[in-house]
Amino acid sequence: MKTLNIGIIGGGLMGKEAASAFGRWFALNDFPVNVALKAVCDLNEQVLAWYKNIPTVELLTTDYKELLGRADIDVVYVALPHNLHKEFYLEVLEAGKDLLAEKPFGIGLEAALAIRDKAEELGRFVRCSSEMPFLPGPQRVIEEVKSGRIGEIIEVKAGFLHSSDIDPTKPINWKRQVKFCGEIGVMGDLGMHVLHVPLRLGWKPELVYANLQKIVTERPDGKGGMAVCDTWNNATLNTQVTIDGKQIPMLLEMKRIAPGETNTWYIEIFGTKGGVKYSTKDTKTLWTFKFEGEQFWQRTDLGFKGVPFPTITGGIFEPGFADCFMQMLAGYVAEREGFLNNRFGCVTPDEAVDSHYVFAAALKSFANTSVEKVDYQYQPA
Ligand SMILES: NC(=O)c1ccc[n+]([C@@H]2O[C@H](COP(=O)([O-])OP(=O)(O)OC[C@H]3O[C@@H](n4cnc5c(N)ncnc54)[C@H](O)[C@@H]3O)[C@@H](O)[C@H]2O)c1
Numbered sequence: 001m002k003t004l005n006i007g008i009i010g011g012g013l014m015g016k017e018a019a020s021a022f023g024r025w026f027a028l029n030d031f032p033v034n035v036a037l038k039a040v041c042d043l044n045e046q047v048l049a050w051y052k053n054i055p056t057v058e059l060l061t062t063d064y065k066e067l068l069g070r071a072d073i074d075v076v077y078v079a080l081p082h083n084l085h086k087e088f089y090l091e092v093l094e095a096g097k098d099l100l101a102e103k104p105f106g107i108g109l110e111a112a113l114a115i116r117d118k119a120e121e122l123g124r125f126v127r128c129s130s131e132m133p134f135l136p137g138p139q140r141v142i143e144e145v146k147s148g149r150i151g152e153i154i155e156v157k158a159g160f161l162h163s164s165d166i167d168p169t170k171p172i173n174w175k176r177q178v179k180f181c182g183e184i185g186v187m188g189d190l191g192m193h194v195l196h197v198p199l200r201l202g203w204k205p206e207l208v209y210a211n212l213q214k215i216v217t218e219r220p221d222g223k224g225g226m227a228v229c230d231t232w233n234n235a236t237l238n239t240q241v242t243i244d245g246k247q248i249p250m251l252l253e254m255k256r257i258a259p260g261e262t263n264t265w266y267i268e269i270f271g272t273k274g275g276v277k278y279s280t281k282d283t284k285t286l287w288t289f290k291f292e293g294e295q296f297w298q299r300t301d302l303g304f305k306g307v308p309f310p311t312i313t314g315g316i317f318e319p320g321f322a323d324c325f326m327q328m329l330a331g332y333v334a335e336r337e338g339f340l341n342n343r344f345g346c347v348t349p350d351e352a353v354d355s356h357y358v359f360a361a362a363l364k365s366f367a368n369t370s371v372e373k374v375d376y377q378y379q380p381a
Pocket of ligand 1: 009010011012013014015041042043044047062064078079080081082084102103104129130131188189
């Protein structure tokens, strides 16, 4: 069986999540390609030490050039702060490797365009991370929309809500500072997750009216003082999309202070004949709506069945974050190797760039208290 050799640059929260998914690759049933995590780069030696337990890892380094210099590595997963995306992604591509990028795919629009264009120029296979839609629930939502059972679509709502900023005593880190996380703040953190399914269904926001909120503006600096916290905590985007020739409102919510939420991804789509909604808050539940004289909500208890890439996990067992992350990695490998077929795939570079166009318009909208057209042709100077 073919084995893809993987390198990871940035071994923190997401680097470890990826490593653990690669480490139980055998859970995928009849998956025709194997993976082996060969090398990890991180500046922090303590982070690197965690990877010593992984038998396939041959190189632990603080110098990413050493990792990129290895001829045997096919694909590099980069999970670094946003200010480093452009520089590292471009170097990965120039080193002749394929790339699994992390969102937001560059700190802003200019960076996202540069990465997309370089990947095209060099013919590298590049996809961007967004794992939630690989759960069975979102897959069923997509199926419901495509079935036409919903009738004429009249409203879409999607969001990603958590509360990792709710505690004001939590010390500052790179995710709460514009210079590392980006001017787009929470939109860069959560926006790609929210837009993945709408964009895949062809629903590109045309107009945006944005509300952006900075709620916690300083935090402990970890050294006894306070530090400025200048990123947007919450973003509420009222957008308009054209679906089947009609202009439809689409609400997009991205919140780092959403009381009561830990990591809630949701989507709701309503039409003239029916509706469908799914939230990771209730991971197993798919809600479908129909109107037949009376109005009915039907609750379907989902299990593991319906993930794009079947695993050994029993069909009645419930899936979680680690599962959808692994499904996403399987989607990356399947698409790279040409056997994705009609299954759901990872965010493409064009979709990532489109999300940045929406975020750039949202920044403008909030600054000017205006409704902004999203200009998908705009090229920053
Ligand atoms: N897909 C998701 O659900 C999800 C969730 C969280 C974060 N993310 C994304 O993943 C990326 C990383 O986020 P994270 O939460 O893993 O961050 P993190 O801070 O936990 O990890 C980043 C790691 O990068 C290392 N690092 C920093 N500069 C480096 C350099 N120059 N060379 C090598 N290593 C360096 C740090 O030491 C750290 O271990 C971001 O793009 C973030 O938006 C995605």
